[in-house]
Amino acid sequence: MFFSSRALLTSSVCSGLSLLALAPCYAQADSADDLMHRSTLTGNWGGERQKLADQGIKLTGDYNSETFSNLHGGIKHGTRYSQQVRIGAQFDLSKLLDTPNAGRVQITINDRRGHSASEDLVGNRLPVQENYGGMYTRLSEFSYENTLFSPALNAKVGFLPMGNDFGGMPLLTSFVNAGFCAHPLTMSNGSGWTNYPTGHWGGELRYTVSPELTLQTALFQVNPEYNSRSSEAFTMTTKGTTGAIMPLEAIFNNNAYLNGQYKVGWYYDTSNTTKIGSKEKANNRTGAYVLVDQAIWRDEQDPDSVLRAFGQAATSNAATSAMRRWYAVGLVKQKPFASRPHDSIAFAYGRAVFNSRSRDVQEAAASTPEQADMIASLDSGEQLLELNYGAQVTPWLLVRPDVQYIIEPGAFYGKSRGNALVAGVQIKATF
Template identity: 55%
Template sequence: MPSPLRNRCATPHLLPGLLLGACCLNPSLALADDADLLDRPTLSGDWGGLRRELDTKGIRFTGDYSGETVYNADGGKRRSARYSQNIKLGVRFDLDRLYAADNAGVVQLTINDRRGGDGSGDLIGNRLPVQENYGGLYTRLTELSYERTLFTPDLDVKLGYMAMGNDLGGLDSGILCNFMNAGFCGHPLDMSGGSGWTNYPNARLGVGLKYNFTPAWQLRVAAFNVDPESNGNSSRAWHLTPKHTTGTVVPVELVYKRFDDLPGEYKLGWYYDSSEAKRIGSNETVSGRGGHYLLADQAVWHAQDLPGQSLHLFGQAAVASSAASPFTKWYSVGVVLQQPFASRPRDTLALGFGRAVPNPRSREVQEQTAQANGQDFPNLDNAERLVELSYGFQATPWLLLRPDLQYILEPGAFSGQDISNALVLGLQVKMSL
């Protein structure tokens, strides 16, 4: 039976969530000067100078809220709306400043809370979540890590309890989070779908290394524990140690960045999970699952008379194990226009297209099951496709409003169901607390 929370529509308990995040950061928020509210970088402000003083001493508090409301206007499973939200609170300890030491490192502590309803599961029936912040609806520890340089300023080491996707598998520029669908914002989803790869907010014990060959070239290598029984398990929300280790996932990533008038970022990555997994369509197991990916973000134009106005092209190509992953390929391309209007220096306009390919072996299993039950299998294409258009309106330095339009083609490609194409209207709200 679906949970009552998933059946709630878009009338959100938004205010309590916002007050929770704001009050955790600043109990005196209600006394803030209204004249300063629209200009400050964060909703809760400088706390009467305390926040800036702590930052100077090496203690930095951060907080973010995101709320995503979607309405399925046509197609899919049924018309209705869903709302989901994410609150992230963190504190960063700069040990160099705190102890007047050289290269003492940095400690990061982050907690996360998610609530809300599932637009894709309840309303559309597709694989690529139309709300990137839906999933894992509970409060959890998402990072407790230590980072410093080692032997040389060019080598950085980070270890602890963290999401491997924080530093690997995504574009550092953050350009893909100008979209609301999780297929764009974050990392290619076939990574986590077909291996022990974990993205935020799911965290694991691990260690990562970054080595700078030059300012433009960097190599990243990491190793993370694989623990499927703890993934998305609320009873493990505050447990750093694994419950049942099945193996280790090792990603390797080569990064190239351009820093000229047309900046760019390129990542070539490979990963391997040593865990055993069941071969799709068989009772046999395979030892190890892996994949590779290519990510790119390149500025192709900038206005000579309007600093900040530029056009970026991006692309993703990711391939996962065909033996054990239900999601074998992901491709996406798109454009992002920064500062679309001279009077809106921090706004963005984004258009993207993505294609997610199910494993043919999974499709064979679905067809065989339908035939065994005397049912007809729908005439499906071979992929779920996504078109998304969004506009990021930076209302204040701390408040972003993002009207969003998504069109999902063949939502039932992964489930083997005949579901009509869906038109989804959305609004994303982001706040720096």
């Protein structure tokens, strides 16, 4: 019933020690900039970092930990910690080859470790920690990007997660639960759609029609089995390909004083997938989504102080997707106090709707009539509330205390579980 403060403190200390261990020793020699005000933990490396950037090589790295305790409901009380370390290199070929419009190469390696609060403590479908999943070291991106024919047409090809550029809302990185951050989960649940850190072979085209309108599409390999194996973490394999997925997305930008961005998308997956509750195969999977990010208030005296509202609605294939629909709304207050220009306060509500065909399968598999009745009485979906405060302690360090309330956490698994209250902290640091 009570928050495990000792476990949280221990995990947070371990997080800090891990972060310091990753910092290059020569960062201490970088006295030209102040630790509390520079943009990255390790600084400019005595000027070497900027020299590399001037030559066309940009090196990046970041750390993200999420430690959560289950205070009430769910399966049991306890605390779980998960972390992600990401390193990347971006090569500007125009600078490196001294050739105009030569494009850019991106390489990203991702490592995840830890344990899941959702799996171990709550027993719910919408992951409490967005950085949990695929807990091993892998190559997440190896891509080449350039313009085609005109600056308005951009192309990217290679090995990367399709969700890096489709179906996301940057505003929702203000949240910790994977239900909000930063794609509707109907996409990856009901098709071959992949989000970070899982890469697939593919290509993207993006055309900027005007400052107000951008159109984009892509074609990506669908490989649900091999691309999730740790043994294939660096092979960029094509084994196990079941089909291809093609998204279409229109992005509308409202560039007014109260600005906003609206995305409308649809996707088609050619994979043959077994229908829920049947031995028959569906010869495709489709889905659609609408995403909205709109400023609804801005301080005229301080334009950085703004209140943004968001909304999401997504649907997936009725024959093959256990998560049939997703709805979410919320608010993010940026610069909540004059003295905290880079902080945020975020609140959101979301509902994931369980496919009625999947519920029928659960009822049919019940061992007793009483169990079947219990399953039938469960809610048709899982609901989520999240509230947090994002404190930008330094330009390179963000600390986000977070509280989540999960309603009907057992709805997707045919289990009767009490509504769960979890609390924890997310720590993000840029190297």
